[in-house]
Structure formats: structure tokens, C-alpha cells
Amino acid sequence: MRDWRADFHLHTVLSPCGDLAMSPATIMARAAEIGLDLVAVSDHNSAKNTPAWRDAAAARGVKALYGLEVRSAEEVDVLTVFDEVEAALAFGQWVYAALPDIACDERVFGEQIVVDGQENILGFEPRLLISGIEHDLETVCATAREHGALVIGAHVDRGVDSILSQLGWLPEGLAIDAVEVTRYTDEQALVEAHPSLAGVPMVRFSDAHLPADIGFQQTLFRVEEPSVAELKLALAGLDGRSALPLRRALSDRS
Amino acid sequence: MTVSEMAQALGLKAVTAVGEQQIQGAMAADLISDVLANGAPGQVWLTIQTHRNVAAVASTQDLAAVVITGGREPNNDLIALANHESVTILLSNEDTYAVAGRLYALGVR
Numbered sequence: 001m002r003d004w005r006a007d008f009h010l011h012t013v014l015s016p017c018g019d020l021a022m023s024p025a026t027i028m029a030r031a032a033e034i035g036l037d038l039v040a041v042s043d044h045n046s047a048k049n050t051p052a053w054r055d056a057a058a059a060r061g062v063k064a065l066y067g068l069e070v071r072s073a074e075e076v077d078v079l080t081v082f083d084e085v086e087a088a089l090a091f092g093q094w095v096y097a098a099l100p101d102i103a104c105d106e107r108v109f110g111e112q113i114v115v116d117g118q119e120n121i122l123g124f125e126p127r128l129l130i131s132g133i134e135h136d137l138e139t140v141c142a143t144a145r146e147h148g149a150l151v152i153g154a155h156v157d158r159g160v161d162s163i164l165s166q167l168g169w170l171p172e173g174l175a176i177d178a179v180e181v182t183r184y185t186d187e188q189a190l191v192e193a194h195p196s197l198a199g200v201p202m203v204r205f206s207d208a209h210l211p212a213d214i215g216f217q218q219t220l221f222r223v224e225e226p227s228v229a230e231l232k233l234a235l236a237g238l239d240g241r242s243a244l245p246l247r248r249a250l251s252d253r254s
Numbered sequence: 255m256t257v258s259e260m261a262q263a264l265g266l267k268a269v270t271a272v273g274e275q276q277i278q279g280a281m282a283a284d285l286i287s288d289v290l291a292n293g294a295p296g297q298v299w300l301t302i303q304t305h306r307n308v309a310a311v312a313s314t315q316d317l318a319a320v321v322i323t324g325g326r327e328p329n330n331d332l333i334a335l336a337n338h339e340s341v342t343i344l345l346s347n348e349d350t351y352a353v354a355g356r357l358y359a360l361g362v363r
Contacts, residue, residue, distance in 0.1 A: 073304075074303060074305050136304075136305065136307065136329070138331075159287075161265055165287045166285055166303075166305075167287075167305055168286035168287050168289070168307050168310075169307065171305070171306065171307060198280070222278045242287055
């Protein structure tokens with residue numbers, strides 16, 4: 001059993017809002033530099049940079065997991081994290097099949113770039129990735145779980161694209177393992193304002209779109225191995241596993 | 255104007271029992287958090303949102319009715335909860351803007 005410093009909310013150049021500097025290679029170099037040792041990619045509605053993520057992580061000795069940030073029909077963002085690239089790609093295909101066929105206007109939204117682990121450009125994703133897909137939140141979470149994912153409600157306290165903003169409160173019985181809290185909110189205050197979150201495990205990640213933000217917030221996982229199954233035990237606080245969200249305020253940024 | 259009078263005047267399709275409550279205004283919103291913050295008793299709520307939490311917030315805010323616009327179909331979870339909470343759910347093939355304009359013209363302010 002050991003502690004892993006984890007960040008599961010990282011956007012690459014595939015996300016239209018991701019900075020052009022956010023190649024998997026650059027992200028892994030930064031992760032290694034700041035002592036982040038467990039990272040998952042979470043581009044909007046696409047897993048196409050997960051092979052690059054795997055290769056770049058291997059080159060830097062950082063443990064990688066693979067996912068995507070799905071936007072449901074209600075425009076609720078959900079982080080999904082898989083053990084293997086293949087599982088993320090398979091789930092990514094299900095998501096892509098339900099993504100509205102709207103072209104990405106790069107002048108407005110930015111480019112959506114598929115790369116390899118050495119920063120070579122493999123292609124451009126033509127379809128706008130930030131649309132809500134046609135499946136509702138319940139279906140997204142249940143299907144991600146069927147594919148083997150860890151499922152996390154993204155930036156739950158945010159005024160847009162979150163469970164709370166779109167749906168008012170956490171629906172009962174939703175197939176999620178945790179909710180992510182932003183740097184702006186305290187866990188206790190959040191539960192007091194939103195009682196539906198009482199007892200729901202909370203995590204903190206960076207939601208980095210820029211290199212300087214990588215690992216800005218992290219969660220410390222104590223697990224036997226960095227697998228989805230172990231992470232679920234940690235979030236549930238079972239068998240000596242644990243998950244500790246580490247909050248940082250904007251003023252902490254160095 | 256009552257909810258059933260509105261349903262008739264706008265040609266709305268009912269997927270629940272239709273109430274006879276007096277309408278006290280209306281709001282258009284797709285974020286349930288917005289309705290939690292700003293919804294008032296007796297209002298008609300126009301939305302494209304079809305999650306079952308729509309019925310729950312309509313009940314807690316004591317809204318007169320919900321009109322789901324744009325030809326969207328509510329799922330069975332929403333209809334079941336609406337029936338349980340005695341919330342009126344109506345459907346329109348017109349978009350929110352058009353329904354709002356027609357409601358305004360009918361004198362709903």
C-alpha cells in the first residue's frame with residue numbers, strides 16, 4: 001500500500017479549449033517535474049489521444065489511466081477513468097456515435113488535434129467535441145460503469161455544466177463514485193448548501209487547460225495498486241484504502 | 255387563466271393530468287438550479303430540460319405547470335414522478351421563444 005498523487009482532470013490539445021502547449025508529452029514532463037505520479041486524460045467527448053497518453057507516460061515513468069470527460073444531453077460533465085486505452089477507446093466510440101454532427105469552427109472554438117506521444121500531429125478531429133451527446137446523464141454514467149470506468153461528476157460546484165447547475169441536486173441512484181470539487185469551494189460548505197451531496201466521496205483535480213495548471217489540485221489515493229477497482233475502494237474508504245482531496249486556493253499558485 | 259385553459263389555447267399535449275390552477279406568471283429556463291433560485295409559486299415553466307428533476311423542482315417550487323418545448327419527449331422517469339407529485343407536464347412542438355411569445359400575448363406576465 002502506498003500513496004499516489006493523482007490528477008484525473010487534464011485536457012490535451014484534442015479539447016478545443018485545451019492550450020496548444022498541452023501535448024501528452026508536455027503534460028507528462030510537467031507531471032514528473034511536480035511529483036504527480038498518477039494521471040488520467042479527460043478530453044471532451046473523445047478518447048483519441050489516449051494512445052499518445054500511454055506512450056508519453058511510459059517515456060516519463062508516470063502511471064497513466066485513460067478517460068474522457070463526457071457531456072450528457074443535459075450538458076452535465078462527467079469524468080470517466082479506465083484502466084486501459086482499449087476500454088477508453090471503446091467507450092469513446094459509444095460517446096462519439098451520440099455526438100451531434102456539428103463541425104468545429106476552429107476560429108471560434110480552437111483546434112482539436114490528435115497527436116502521438118512525441119508531439120507529432122496525426123490529424124484533426126472535425127466534429128465539435130464540446131456538444132452535449134444525445135444520451136442522458138443516467139445512461140452515460142451507467143454505460144461508463146458497464147465499460148469498467150470510475151465515474152466522477154465533474155466540477156460539481158460550478159455554475160455551468162455540472163450536476164448542480166443543470167439538475168439542481170444529485171439525482172438519487174446515479175451511478176457515480178465521487179464528485180469533483182473546484183478550488184473555489186470548501187467541501188463542508190458545499191454539503192451544507194447541497195444536502196444531496198452528503199456522504200458522496202469528493203475529489204479534487206486541476207481541470208488543467210494550460211501547463212501551469214497541471215496538478216494544481218490533486219487527490220491523494222492510498223491503494224494497493226493504481227487500478228480502477230482499487231480507486232473505488234479508496235473512494236469508499238474500504239479495506240484501509242483512502243482518498244484525500246487536497247485543496248489549493250488561487251493564491252497558492254507558484 | 256388556468257393551466258387547462260392555457261393548454262387548450264396553445265394546443266399543448268398533456269402527458270399527465272392537467273391541473274386547474276390559476277397561472278401567476280411564467281419563466282423560461284433550462285438550468286434547474288435557475289428554477290430553484292428564481293422560480294415562484296403559480297408560474298408556468300418553459301424548458302427543453304427533460305430530466306426527472308424537472309418534476310421534483312416544479313413540485314418544490316409549487317409551479318402551476320411545466321411546458322417542455324421544441325418537440326422534446328420526456329422520459330418515463332419524469333412522467334412517473336410528475337404523476338406522483340401531481341405536477342402538470344405539457345408538450346409543445348414550438349420552441350421556447352415562440353411559446354413564451356404566445357403566452358405573453360395571452361396576457362401572462
